[in-house]
Amino acid sequence: MALALHPAAASVEWVATRQRDDEVYFRKLGISYTPDGLLSVLVNEKPKSAMPSACHGLANLKATEAVPVLKRLAGYPKSDVKACSVLAVARLAGKTETPWFIECLSMKGTDKGYVLWALAMAADPAAYHAVKAWFEPVLRKLESNPASDSGGRHIHAVAYLEQVAHEFDEVQGVLARYQAVVPTLDAVIRQQLAGQTLMFAYLRK
Numbered sequence: 001m002a003l004a005l006h007p008a009a010a011s012v013e014w015v016a017t018r019q020r021d022d023e024v025y026f027r028k029l030g031i032s033y034t035p036d037g038l039l040s041v042l043v044n045e046k047p048k049s050a051m052p053s054a055c056h057g058l059a060n061l062k063a064t065e066a067v068p069v070l071k072r073l074a075g076y077p078k079s080d081v082k083a084c085s086v087l088a089v090a091r092l093a094g095k096t097e098t099p100w101f102i103e104c105l106s107m108k109g110t111d112k113g114y115v116l117w118a119l120a121m122a123a124d125p126a127a128y129h130a131v132k133a134w135f136e137p138v139l140r141k142l143e144s145n146p147a148s149d150s151g152g153r154h155i156h157a158v159a160y161l162e163q164v165a166h167e168f169d170e171v172q173g174v175l176a177r178y179q180a181v182v183p184t185l186d187a188v189i190r191q192q193l194a195g196q197t198l199m200f201a202y203l204r205k
Contacts (some may be wrong), residue, residue: 008159008196012087013077014171022057026050035063042085043068048078055084058090067093071100075109083114090118098122102130113153120159120196125167131160132174139178146184152192159197175199 005013023033029050031037038061041047041054055073058066070092073085086104089097101122104115112134119127135157141148158178165171182190182200194204 006120006123006159007198007201008156010119011196012091012121016060017061018024019057022053022060023169025053032104033057035061035066038063039066042066042073048052050082051078052084052185053065053109055081055088059088060194061070062092064092066160067097074104077109079111082111085110086118090121095122095124095126098124098126105130105134113151113156116156116160118155120156120163123163124161125164126162128164128168131157135161136174139174139181142181142185143177147186150186152189155189155192162197
């Protein structure tokens, strides 16, 4: 029996259920819903409005040959493109791209929240020190000012850390500090935590 996906991974797989709608969307644009057709959208950057759907589509089609192109979009000027490209790489390559995801955590122009989401999907212990180094200063700020990360970029750092806690004894202390902060966070953040983590699933309304 296959193991259930962690919520951080399961919450991305919903895009696969939209494949038929996406096929119709691209047919209307005159673009074939194939790896070559969707790659042409990304390579030519046109139409720009279709680039996020092309990223998801390539992952739906398991087009691993698209990974190099998707990686080049991690710092793309449009936020939805950079977000979808990183998640598509995670769906296609998983732990194989852990070194690149770690690089993206310090790379200028990447969306760190989505990079952390990709890392939480893969849950590779090899990324632990990088994620912890990113999260600790954010946690200190949250402890002094719970509104300091109003966008909730840190949520998937928590989702990642809870999955590798059995590998690193010190994680329990870090998560305990965060758990003390959670009641002071904005309600929207708490609901996102409920949907993206196991340890805070009890917050789900």
